[in-house]
Amino acid sequence: MGATFTWPVRVYWEDTDAGGIVFYANYLKFFERARTEWLRSLGIGQQRLRDETGGMFVVTDTHLRYLRPARLDDLLLVTAHVQEAGRASLTMVQRVLLKPEHAGDANIVLCEGTIRIGWVDGAAMRPRRIPTAVLRQIVPGAVSAD
Incomplete structure (x- = not known):
């Protein structure tokens, strides 16, 4: 559904454990930042979204596979x-x-995951339907029964 968004990030000392590899929980941080930048690339700022709709996305489920270390x-x-x-x-x-490192070489998958994000009322933290305008901005052609 839609295009794949790609966000570059460099690994810093703060991302690694004592063994010099990326600490496993930091992959979730990388995923969160990429989703935030993806929304921003669509013209959706998360704070503005909450201010204008009263709602927000929250992570409700994660499944990750670690294949190789960064x-x-x-x-x-x-x-x-x-x-x-x-x-x-x-x-x-x-x-x-x-x-x-070399142009033409294939990217190597290090970690892959499925992340479910739910729409909630920002004050009550209760599930709500994603507003149609928001859903259409994220997934062109989508329809939601508000």
Whole structure:
């Protein structure tokens, strides 16, 4: 559904554990930042979204597979793609890829995950339907029964 968004990130000391590899929980941070930048690329600022609609996206489910480690100073590409759009949630497929050192070489998948984000009322933190205008901005042609 829609295009895959790609966001580059460099691995810093703060991202690594004592063994010099990216600490496993930091992949979730990379995914969160990529989703935020994806929304921003669509003209959707999260604070403005909450101010204007009273709602916001929250993570409701995560499934990650760690395939290979990322290391200090690696250049990574973090992707975000809408796999499924429901009335109150989006299922995202995300990957962390190691960008190759040489042009023409293939990216190497380091981590992949499925992240479900639900729409909630920002004050009550209760599930709500994604507003139609928001859903259409994210997934052109989508329809939601507000």
